[in-house]
Amino acid sequence: MGTVRTQLEWELNDPLKLAVFLFGFLLTGLAFLKDALSMGATGMLDPFSQESAVHYARIIPRLALPTLSQEAYSVLVFVAVMLSSISIRGEMDSLAALTVYSLPIRKWKLFLVKFASILVLTTLSFVLPYFLALGYVLSGSPSLLRGILGDGVWSNILAFFLIAVFYAVSVSLSIALLSPNSFASILGGLALLYVPVILGASSLPPFNISAAMSSYLTSVAYGMGYTGTTYGSVVGVGFFLPSALLAASVILSERRDAR
Amino acid sequence: MRRFMGFFLLAILLFTIGSLLLPRYHQENPTTSGFFSGDGSSVSVFVPTARRVAINVVTENGKGYEVQVFDSVRNRFIANLSAMGSIYSELELPDSGTYYFVYHGNGTARIAVGTLAMYPSGNVLKIEYLIGGTVAFVLAALPWMGVKQ
Numbered sequence: 406m407g408t409v410r411t412q413l414e415w416e417l418n419d420p421l422k423l424a425v426f427l428f429g430f431l432l433t434g435l436a437f438l439k440d441a442l443s444m445g446a447t448g449m450l451d452p453f454s455q456e457s458a459v460h461y462a463r464i465i466p467r468l469a470l471p472t473l474s475q476e477a478y479s480v481l482v483f484v485a486v487m488l489s490s491i492s493i494r495g496e497m498d499s500l501a502a503l504t505v506y507s508l509p510i511r512k513w514k515l516f517l518v519k520f521a522s523i524l525v526l527t528t529l530s531f532v533l534p535y536f537l538a539l540g541y542v543l544s545g546s547p548s549l550l551r552g553i554l555g556d557g558v559w560s561n562i563l564a565f566f567l568i569a570v571f572y573a574v575s576v577s578l579s580i581a582l583l584s585p586n587s588f589a590s591i592l593g594g595l596a597l598l599y600v601p602v603i604l605g606a607s608s609l610p611p612f613n614i615s616a617a618m619s620s621y622l623t624s625v626a627y628g629m630g631y632t633g634t635t636y637g638s639v640v641g642v643g644f645f646l647p648s649a650l651l652a653a654s655v656i657l658s659e660r661r662d663a664r
Numbered sequence: 665m666r667r668f669m670g671f672f673l674l675a676i677l678l679f680t681i682g683s684l685l686l687p688r689y690h691q692e693n694p695t696t697s698g699f700f701s702g703d704g705s706s707v708s709v710f711v712p713t714a715r716r717v718a719i720n721v722v723t724e725n726g727k728g729y730e731v732q733v734f735d736s737v738r739n740r741f742i743a744n745l746s747a748m749g750s751i752y753s754e755l756e757l758p759d760s761g762t763y764y765f766v767y768h769g770n771g772t773a774r775i776a777v778g779t780l781a782m783y784p785s786g787n788v789l790k791i792e793y794l795i796g797g798t799v800a801f802v803l804a805a806l807p808w809m810g811v812k813q
Contacts, residue, residue, distance in 0.1 A: 451705035462736035462762035
C-alpha cells in the first residue's frame with residue numbers, strides 16, 4: 406500500500422490541480438454566498454403564542470435553504486472537467502505519464518488513485534463552501550443555524566451534493582479516458598455535462614437534483630416523516646450511471662497506453 | 665501534503681475576504697407581504713442577515729390597533745407599533761432570524777415588509793474576522809513546520 410499512498414499524495418500536491426481547486430472553491434463560495442444572502446421565507450401563525458413561534462422559527466427557514474443552483478453547477482462542471490483532463494490526458498500529453506506508468510503499480514490501481522484524488526478535490530471545493538457560506542451568513546444566531554441544519558438535514562444536503570459531484574467526476578473521467586487529447590477531453594466533458602442545463606432537461610442533473618432537494622426540504626420543513634422517496638428521482642442518473650461509468654473506466658484503463 | 669494544506673488554507677482565507685466584501689456589492693431589496701386574519705394572528709418573516717426594513721400595515725378598521733414585533737431567536741419583543749388607520753414605520757432587525765408581526769385589533773389587515781438595506785451584524789463580523797485571522801496566522805506559520813531542526 407505504500408506506493409498507492411505515495412501516489413495519492415503526489416496527485417494531491419500537483420500545483421496545477423490545486424490552482425483549479427482554489428478557483429473552484431472561490432467561485433462556488435461566491436455563488437453559495439449570494440444564494441445564502443438572498444434566502445427568505447414567509448409564514449403565518451394564528452393564533453400567536455410564544456412557544457409555537459419559537460418552535461416554528463427553527464423549522465420553517467428550512468424552506469429557504471439554498472439548493473444546487475445553476476451557477477454552482479457550472480463551476481462544479483468546470484472543476485471536474487479540468488481536473489480529470491489534467492490528471493488523465495494532460496499527463497500523457499506532457500509525457501509525464503511515461504514516468505508514472507513505469508512505477509510498480511497496476512494501471513487500474515493508478516486509475517482509482519486518480520479518481521480518488523479528483524473526487525476529494527472536487528468534493529472539498531464544492532461542499533465546504535456551501536456550509537461555510539451558510540455558517541458565515543447565519544453565524545449571528547448559532548441556535549438558529551443548529552435548528553435549521555439539525556435532525557439530519559445537513560447529512561441529506563451532503564448526500565445530494567455528493568451525488569452531484571460523483572456524477573460530474575465520473576462522466577468527465579470517462580470522457581477524458583476516451584478522448585484523443587486534452588483539448589478534446591475538456592471540450593467534450595464541458596459539452597456533455599452542460600447540455601442538460603441548456604436544454605433544461607428536468608430528468609438530468611442539475612435540475613433533477615435541485616428539484617429533489619427542494620422537495621426534500623419542503624417535506625422536512627412541514628414535518629412529513631418519510632423522506633426517502635425524494636431520492637427515487639436521482640438514484641438512477643446520480644448513482645447507477647456514474648457507478649457503471651466508473652466500472653467501465655476501470656476496465657478500460659487497463660488497456661490504455663502511456664502515449 | 666504541505667502544498668495541499670497551503671492551498672486549502674488560502675482558499676478559506678480568500679473565501680472569508682470574499683464574504684466580507686460581497687454584502688457591499690450584492691444588495692437585494694426583497695418585499696414580503698402577509699395577511700392578518702384577526703385579533704392575535706401573526707405573520708412571520710425569515711431574514712438571513714441584519715437589515716433595516718420598512719413596515720406598511722393597511723386596514724379598513726377605523727379603530728385603533730397595534731402590531732408587535734417578536735424576535736423568535738432571542739425570544740423577546742423588539743417593537744410595538746400602535747396606530748389608527750395605516751402604519752408606515754422603519755425598523756432595525758438586529759440579526760438573522762425569524763421575526764413575527766403580531767396583530768392586536770379588530771377586523772383584518774395586510775402587511776408588507778420591504779428591505780431598505782442589508783448588512784452583516786456585529787456578531788457575524790466578529791466570527792468572520794476570528795476565522796479569517798486564525799487561518800491567516802496558520803498560513804503564515806506553515807513554512808516553519810517543514811523546516812528540519
